[in-house]
Amino acid sequence: MREILMREHFGSFLADGDLGNKFRFCEVEPLFNSLDQLVFDFQGVTNMSDSFANACFGTLAEEHSTVVLNKVRFRNCVHGIKQSLECAIGAGIKRHSQWAK
Amino acid sequence: DQDVAPVASRVAGCVDPCRGEAFRLLEFASSEAILNARQHSGGAGFVSAQYAPKKELARIGVADCGIGIRASFQRNESPFYKKGMTELDALLLALKPEVSSTTHLRTAYGSSPNKGVGLSMMLNLMSQSLGYMCLISGEAWWYKEGQDQAKYGVFRNGKRFEGTICAIAFQRGQIDNYFEMLERARNELKLKSDKPVGNIFI
Numbered sequence: 191m192r193e194i195l196m197r198e199h200f201g202s203f204l205a206d207g208d209l210g211n212k213f214r215f216c217e218v219e220p221l222f223n224s225l226d227q228l229v230f231d232f233q234g235v236t237n238m239s240d241s242f243a244n245a246c247f248g249t250l251a252e253e254h255s256t257v258v259l260n261k262v263r264f265r266n267c268v269h270g271i272k273q274s275l276e277c278a279i280g281a282g283i284k285r286h287s288q289w290a291k
Numbered sequence: 292d293q294d295v296a297p298v299a300s301r302v303a304g305c306v307d308p309c310r311g312e313a314f315r316l317l318e319f320a321s322s323e324a325i326l327n328a329r330q331h332s333g334g335a336g337f338v339s340a341q342y343a344p345k346k347e348l349a350r351i352g353v354a355d356c357g358i359g360i361r362a363s364f365q366r367n368e369s370p371f372y373k374k375g376m377t378e379l380d381a382l383l384l385a386l387k388p389e390v391s392s393t394t395h396l397r398t399a400y401g402s403s404p405n406k407g408v409g410l411s412m413m414l415n416l417m418s419q420s421l422g423y424m425c426l427i428s429g430e431a432w433w434y435k436e437g438q439d440q441a442k443y444g445v446f447r448n449g450k451r452f453e454g455t456i457c458a459i460a461f462q463r464g465q466i467d468n469y470f471e472m473l474e475r476a477r478n479e480l481k482l483k484s485d486k487p488v489g490n491i492f493i
Contacts, residue, residue: 203296241322277477
């Protein structure tokens, strides 16, 4: 299990979809493939754009589908960030099932 | 190529220094508008923010001197691009949810980071706060005030703006719960998944 402190990487506002995509590809994917569980800690994060949520977590779900639901957990999320993550991951899984057909 | 977050936070701080609900909404909206300019324009961008206390209007503007919306669809060989598409067609298309000129592209980091939800989310949030939004790209313009019908057209006599402008204003007094507004916008735009993702929060 590995815990990633999002504030340490991005500060209190997770905004930049390009940075989210790069972070997913360079740091999250290698861990995702080698660990049983990944925990993203949102302590101190107050806001997140849809671009960031979709680029980082939506695309992770698009690549790995429902495996994400077993491997990934989120800690210390405020209500709005939970909504954003649920939306991005749900959309990613949906995209995966569309291109898998 | 700098990180969008500090710029968006500074813009939001101009109009809501107390960092309340309006601050977070403006952070969200300005970050999406700045990202659009950076990812699609291929040119330099400019950001402005202003607060009009009498009208309680928080205004942000992002302008770029890039290629414009239609050329972005064309240059990226977007499946949404159609031969003969006008600049107005492209502008109206870009406002639709899950439409982006780069969604189909692969990047050095795999899938495109763009899912095409930023502009439609901004539009919905503006509408909820009874503000206004204006887009200009090339010869095309589009304007919507509050929940009224949008107006759009092309400039007369060959006049045009070489690039894209996104100007958006929110009524600060109408922003009472930012996260509720976001949820309403996602519901109305049907961006939420039908299937629950289960218990991913600890």
